[in-house]
Amino acid sequence: MNAPLALAGPAPRPLEGMIVTQGLRAGYGDGPDILHGIDLAVASGEIVTILGPNGCGKSTLLKTIGGFVVPRAGQVLIDARDTTSVPAHLRVREHHVGFVPQTDNVFATLSVAENILLGARFLVASQRRERLAQIMKAYPSLAAKKDRRASALSGGERQLLSIARALIADPAVLLLDEPSAGLSPLMMDEVFDEIVCIRDRTGMTILMVEQNAAQALAISDRAYVLALGRVAIEQRASELLNNPELAGLYLGAH
Amino acid sequence: MSEFALHVATIAALYAMLALSLNLQAGFAGLINFGQIALFGCGTYGAALAFSHALGPLAGFALGLVLVVLVALLFARLGRNLGADYWGIATLSIGEILRTIATNEIDITGGAQGIGGIPALFDTGSPLSGRLILFAVVLAALIATWFAFRRLTQSKFGLSLRLLREEPQLAAAFGYDLDGLRRRIMLAAALPAALSGFLFAHYLTFVGPDQLFASETFVIWTMVVVGGLGSHAGAVIGAIVVQCLFALVPFAKDAFGLPSEFVAAMRLVLIGGGLIGFLLLRPQGLIPERIGGVRG
Amino acid sequence: MIPIIIDIVLRTGDIALAAVALSAGYSLVKFPNIALMQYATVGPFLAYLFASWGAPLVAAALAACIAVGLIAVLLNITVFDRLLKSGSAIAMIGSLAAGMLFTAALLVTAGPDSRHFDFPVEAPLNVFGSPVTGPQLLAVAISLAAFVLLAALLFLTDIGRCMRATATNPDLARATGIDARLVVRVIIFLSGVLAALGGIGIAVKGELNILMGQDLMLPVFAAAILGGLGNPMGAIFGALVIATAETLAATLNFGPLIGKAFLFIPANYITAASFLILVLALLFRPHGLFVNEVKRV
């Protein structure tokens, strides 16, 4: 049976949700395309995980949604507004996007407290103090080191700091690139619990890239699996682990 | 008039050697040398010091070589743990230190007055024919340098030079001896620079610290950038173009009756404007670098 | 002892502002901007021009600093940002060339002669038994005020925190909602202002001429590199080191060291002291006295 040509198929129905990408093509510099037309939608209040083998473009997708990589074609919509050409810093400020990058995720020469406060720049002063107190309470290990330079933190502590920095502003949309990388199992559980907690409390929309598939899927509503810059599977999280294709994609992609 | 043309041609050829030398460092190996004029100064002072100690030109040339090898090795050593921009600053300061020494060791170098009366290399009775022979020698030296450098950069050595320029980390990972490479490139580049200085001293018959101002290095830089970084022909063409423009400035001053500040300002505009203009609008220069071109 | 300290303080003031400017600019736009030395020359000339139109000195100086700051931003947008794409060394050569064009412009408009600001000649004040002139005090006051303001800006304000954040991690700064481009422009503006102010400080207590910037260049680079390029507050310390070395080289009697009654370093070599420190710093501590980073290849 031949797969129908894309052009001959039914017109794709416009996706809806808090985060939507349509036909996203992207790459770096004048290099080749890394993403070959990604359609993705995350509903408001949903937790969605992106899985896929190393180098398949997960981070690139997240960076394109965050505005750090300019797409060559396609659109990024946040809360139904087209943000494709909005610079990254304005997505944070005006579209309430929080972003936790995979690497280089703290300001190394600034203190821990300064790192967190930078995330709260757009709150009014009273709110900022209140949120800072909340965050410090939620992350006692950071609070204990609040005047240390971030460069003096361990890898896992940096990860926490980066998450705290993104969370303090109460973003509507949170993009997490491997939030559990480098964390101890205990800490990892805490971070995942915290993610669910935030969602339940604030209705935040969360899109994360994860390598710890089992744990990530356990707290997610849905998941996308990328392979070579395309969406290979889109499925309910609870069903994905039983999907025989998943292992094949991870193993066969190289 | 023809004498003036001969003068411009001689100076242009001497500068072309300096430009070839700088281009080998900067254009091929990515070594941003801001102290190029110091290499030239080794040649001029070698000739001058030999003369003031009543030694012959051969001794002067040898002395110049010794000096230039020392300076080149110092430059290369400094390049070991410095990025390109830091190295530029380091070479600039060494150039300035050497100029300060030349200005202040009055007993040896004659201080700011310099050393005059250095005899012409070829005493044929008539000064003009002597200068013609010298020009022929300079031209021969220039062509020899050009061919030698071309052979050098077309060999495997040239390939490792480009690697040093483009991917120093990768080159180190491939097991290239970067220090040795840098040393050899500095020595190769220093030789014609000192030779140019030596011939310059005997041509002008006068050597002084004012010939070693950092601004002279930037003149050479303009020649290389205008001609095209990484192109031997470009370096030579750049030297000719810039020297010809310089030669025209006094005429323009007289023609328009401009004040004497104009000459200095115009030189600065030519150098600075040439550099910025080419870097912005035609970074590959008049004669772009040939990609590939390695014979193996 | 007191005169030596006064000399050190005065010389530190000469070097430090331009060094801070160089370092601050480098923290966000990663190339050593040689044109800054010409900003330190153009600043006092503009102030002199405005003052000759009848503006009070303070207003003239302020206007000159702002003008130079704007020139710096403009040059960055039109020239250096573009050159930087081909590497920091190319951008540095471009900044050198831009500096030459400034010198040429000054040569044609103002000429090669030295000038000085009109101050009523007053008897020097007595500071711990040593004479210090009013303009000298003014120059030191300018530098101190500038440092305090800069430190307050960097460490106490939101924009300062944004500057430091952008300097360490520009991408993350954007991910935190910081307009990195704006921050860069502000820093470049400030570096122009600081360099101009540094030049004005030198000019009020001495003279101004078109070679000022050129003379400043190597001591300023030495100070900025000693303090760690990109670390503006370190540059102040670097300037102090350079000034101390120069002053001691000029005043100390090295005779006893080699068993002679007197041995002074010839005055002409004093300027070379900072060059030498610069070379030594580059040889052994290329990232400044404070850092123990991995060496750059």
Ligand SMILES: Nc1ncnc2c1ncn2[C@@H]1O[C@H](COP(=O)(O)OP(=O)(O)OP(=O)(O)O)[C@@H](O)[C@H]1O
């Ligand atoms: N800054 C960059 N410049 C050029 N190419 C890049 C850049 N970042 C990533 N790439 C390339 O894009 C491709 C996808 O990278 P990406 O970081 O999106 O992968 P990933 O799925 O996040 O992998 P991982 O699981 O290892 O984090 C890779 O082939 C990589 O080489």
Ligand SMILES: [Mg+2]
């Ligand atoms: Mg990734």
